[in-house]
Amino acid sequence: METPAPGFVLDRETKxxxxxxxxxxxxxxxxxxxxxxxLIETEIRNRLxxxxxxxxxxFDLMAQLEKSTTGxxxxxxxxxxxxxxxxxxxxxxxxxxxxxxxxxPAAQDRRxxxxxxxxxxxxxxxxxxxxxxxxxxxxxxxLDHVEISxxxxxxxxxxxxxxxxxxxxxxxxxxxxxxx
Amino acid sequence: METPAPGFVLDRETKxxxxxxxxxxxxxxxxxxxxxxxLIETEIRNRLxxxxxxxxxxFDLMAQLEKSTTGxxxxxxxxxxxxxxxxxxxxxxxxxxxxxxxxxPAAQDRRxxxxxxxxxxxxxxxxxxxxxxxxxxxxxxxLDHVEISxxxxxxxxxxxxxxxxxxxxxxxxxxxxxxx
DNA sequence: AGAAATTATTTCAGGCTTAAAATAAATTCA
DNA sequence: TGAATTTATTTTAAGCCTGAAATAATTTCT
Numbered sequence: 025m026e027t028p029a030p031g032f033v034l035d036r037e038t039k040x041x042x043x044x045x046x047x048x049x050x051x052x053x054x055x056x057x058x059x060x061x062x063l064i065e066t067e068i069r070n071r072l073x074x075x076x077x078x079x080x081x082x083f084d085l086m087a088q089l090e091k092s093t094t095g096x097x098x099x100x101x102x103x104x105x106x107x108x109x110x111x112x113x114x115x116x117x118x119x120x121x122x123x124x125x126x127x128x129p130a131a132q133d134r135r136x137x138x139x140x141x142x143x144x145x146x147x148x149x150x151x152x153x154x155x156x157x158x159x160x161x162x163x164x165x166x167l168d169h170v171e172i173s174x175x176x177x178x179x180x181x182x183x184x185x186x187x188x189x190x191x192x193x194x195x196x197x198x199x200x201x202x203x204x
Numbered sequence: 205m206e207t208p209a210p211g212f213v214l215d216r217e218t219k220x221x222x223x224x225x226x227x228x229x230x231x232x233x234x235x236x237x238x239x240x241x242x243l244i245e246t247e248i249r250n251r252l253x254x255x256x257x258x259x260x261x262x263f264d265l266m267a268q269l270e271k272s273t274t275g276x277x278x279x280x281x282x283x284x285x286x287x288x289x290x291x292x293x294x295x296x297x298x299x300x301x302x303x304x305x306x307x308x309p310a311a312q313d314r315r316x317x318x319x320x321x322x323x324x325x326x327x328x329x330x331x332x333x334x335x336x337x338x339x340x341x342x343x344x345x346x347l348d349h350v351e352i353s354x355x356x357x358x359x360x361x362x363x364x365x366x367x368x369x370x371x372x373x374x375x376x377x378x379x380x381x382x383x384x
Numbered sequence: 385a386g387a388a389a390t391t392a393t394t395t396c397a398g399g400c401t402t403a404a405a406a407t408a409a410a411t412t413c414a
Numbered sequence: 415t416g417a418a419t420t421t422a423t424t425t426t427a428a429g430c431c432t433g434a435a436a437t438a439a440t441t442t443c444t
Contacts, residue, residue, distance in 0.1 A: 058244075
């Protein structure tokens with residue numbers, strides 16, 4: 025992938041045709057993506073613990089709430105964060121105990137729990153978010169504007185590809201819109 | 205980042221200079237990277253459970269062992285997988301119980317535990333790995349060869365940037381080679 | 385209205401994960 | 415040699431996370 029065989033410069037196409045069932049490039053790509061993601065997560069986790077004595081799941085949850093003035097339901101947060109409902113309930117329990125988040129049933133639909141940051145929660149989050157943004161910038165400091173923009177675009181493509189493939193699989197499992 | 209302000213086409217540079225402390229692009233990039241990584245992880249996790257009744261941590265651990273004919277120590281696996289030693293110990297416990305992995309103290313250094321796949325482990329892994337490679341290829345099917353190659357390269361850059369930033373921080377914390 | 389189906393959340397059991405403390409073996413060095 | 419240090423792993427306590435079952439409220443349908 026990085027170092028083409030000596031003597032050949034072109035011919036990615038040909039190479040692929042020569043090995044019909046070969047998907048090593050995709051596998052390597054995934055492993056590298058995972059490495060990057062893990063490195064960032066671990067570093068942010070460490071810094072949140074050291075500087076703010078908190079955890080990444082808590083920070084992420086607060087970040088979601090901060091973006092919404094009117095509050096969010098457990099289900100909305102769960103979807104945004106791509107974690108289970110039960111997990112949101114558990115992390116919220118901790119934040120409630122620390123007075124950072126407020127939870128109350130919605131007036132119109134008493135099944136729904138609306139989550140908001142308390143004043144303390146907003147203040148606490150603001151301080152963390154500022155540092156967090158700086159840390160992320162530091163971590164990506166080795167990339168210039170163009171590279172960041174290219175990477176952003178390619179990951180957008182990737183995201184689309186993933187959604188498509190996941191949807192394909194789900195449709196297949198459900199008998200393609202249960203029209204049969 | 206994706207949609208430049210109307211009337212401007214150039215001038216990423218200028219834009220950056222106008223907002224000195226702004227690192228929103230890096231933040232958006234990180235969020236998108238995390239989204240991709242989470243989508244893939246979740247999907248692979250689901251498929252491993254459905255088709256093989258196993259988990260991703262188990263699969264990842266077996267994948268490391270499979271690459272080494274002579275076996276690996278707990279520490280080596282821990283480093284490769286970027287997880288704690290204690291975690292390796294725990295996941296290995298499950299694999300040992302299922303007869304997929306073998307653990308024995310090294311002859312020369314009795315502190316060290318050498319892990320290898322059993323014959324059953326190799327057989328089991330082989331079946332999963334084949335499917336796994338196909339799943340990953342499916343997930344990235346929306347990207348062509350050039351995009352995959354570009355993305356791989358940019359993530360290589362990113363990985364380098366991350367290692368640098370993390371090292372910088374660590375050096376700083378240790379007083380820059382304790383020469384003071 | 386009232387039964388049935390749907391929707392939102394919580395609970396539960398179990399596994400993953402971490403950091404820090406404990407254990408145990410090997411190495412250094414006085 | 416033997417005490418002190420370093421290295422490899424395990425244990426521990428606590429929190430994260432999941433899928434599935436349970437609960438509770440709403441909506442749909444007759």
